[in-house]
Amino acid sequence: MISLGIEGTAWNLSVGIVNDQKILSHQQHPYQPSDGGIHPREASQHHSDKIAKIIKKTVSNANIQPQQIDLISFSLGPGMGPCLRVIATAARALTLTLEKPLVGVNHCIAHIESGKWSTGLDDPIILYVSGANSQVLGYKSKRYRVFGETLDIGLGNALDKFARKLNLNHPGGPKIEKLAKKGEKLIELPYSVKGMDFSFSGLVTAAEKKLQRGEKKEDICYSLQEYSFSMLTEVAERALAHSGKKELLLCGGVGKNQRLKQMLKEMSLEYQIKFGYPKKELMGDNGAMIAHTAIKMYESGIEHSPGIEVKTDYRTDEVEVKWRE
Ligand code: AMP
Numbered sequence: 668m669i670s671l672g673i674e675g676t677a678w679n680l681s682v683g684i685v686n687d688q689k690i691l692s693h694q695q696h697p698y699q700p701s702d703g704g705i706h707p708r709e710a711s712q713h714h715s716d717k718i719a720k721i722i723k724k725t726v727s728n729a730n731i732q733p734q735q736i737d738l739i740s741f742s743l744g745p746g747m748g749p750c751l752r753v754i755a756t757a758a759r760a761l762t763l764t765l766e767k768p769l770v771g772v773n774h775c776i777a778h779i780e781s782g783k784w785s786t787g788l789d790d791p792i793i794l795y796v797s798g799a800n801s802q803v804l805g806y807k808s809k810r811y812r813v814f815g816e817t818l819d820i821g822l823g824n825a826l827d828k829f830a831r832k833l834n835l836n837h838p839g840g841p842k843i844e845k846l847a848k849k850g851e852k853l854i855e856l857p858y859s860v861k862g863m864d865f866s867f868s869g870l871v872t873a874a875e876k877k878l879q880r881g882e883k884k885e886d887i888c889y890s891l892q893e894y895s896f897s898m899l900t901e902v903a904e905r906a907l908a909h910s911g912k913k914e915l916l917l918c919g920g921v922g923k924n925q926r927l928k929q930m931l932k933e934m935s936l937e938y939q940i941k942f943g944y945p946k947k948e949l950m951g952d953n954g955a956m957i958a959h960t961a962i963k964m965y966e967s968g969i970e971h972s973p974g975i976e977v978k979t980d981y982r983t984d985e986v987e988v989k990w991r992e
Pocket residue numbers: 677679796797798799822823824826827838839840841844919920921922923924925950951952
């Protein structure tokens with residue numbers, strides 16, 4: 668089955684074409700805010716300007732004719748309303764023109780399913796850390812259950828926010844990682860794990876205060892990473908202990924960070940947990956993950972009408988995972 672998926676919940680507009688075995692073609696065009704954070708209206712304008720071109724390029728790079736596509740899919744949510752509506756409109760147009768079925772995919776579940784596909788992990792605890800989302804999840808009885816999650820902002824957005832204070836443009840995460848490598852001193856910041864949940868906005872405020880008081884930016888970036896990644900590692904560790912699962916999957920854009928990977932790897936080694944993460948192109952937001960998940964959903968009997976509404980607050984645990992035993 669050949670499946671085309673469109674992703675564009677926030678900053679990255681991306682289209683992927685996959686079959687049951689592999690990615691046939693994958694194109695993206697990220698929106699780059701001129702300054703500040705992601706502006707939903709500007710991002711959606713970017714997506715609508717670029718989407719037709721990206722779809723055409725993805726199809727031609729896959730070396731297929733449009734009629735060979737068996738399934739159309741897009742991110743149904745969660746995400747920014749104006750952005751979601753652009754990709755939904757494109758997917759509806761493709762479905763109606765090509766007369767092929769349509770599937771609306773939960774973005775977070777697509778990270779999980781493509782992560783499993785890319786790593787070969789079978790039943791992992793999942794640490795999903797992206798711009799807007801930060802969750803620790805595990806599968807049980809037809810749902811990806813949330814063990815713990817952020818009580819305020821996603822860690823990616825928190826890092827991006829602090830980066831803006833350093834006059835670093837979006838995305839800030841990789842730039843903070845670079846500065847953190849030069850950090851030498853661990854500065855005390857709030858460590859906020861509450862039960863199995865965590866929060867990051869107080870951490871950013873505290874980091875900003877340290878900056879105003881003249882601490883070195885390299886040290887603050889280093890400390891910001893050490894504190895926030897330790898919080899994630901602690902919750903992931905407890906989810907593993909509680910569930911008895913023997914695998915850990917890291918996914919989402921923040922998962923590209925070497926220090927986070929290192930911490931999780933060390934913890935996993937200690938408990939003989941198999942630790943994995945997708946290859947880089949599947950780590951952040953991408954269309955191939957949507958296309959892959961759509962095949963699983965469609966084969967389990969899920970199909971949507973072109974009139975389906977986008978869901979800005981679509982929760983991971985809302986979805987019945989019909990395709991898993
Ligand atoms: P996503 O929403 O999954 O595409 O992830 C985007 C987020 O990942 C943004 O907030 C980025 O700042 C963050 N990010 C990307 N690369 C890194 C990195 N190396 N370290 C930390 N955060 C990162």
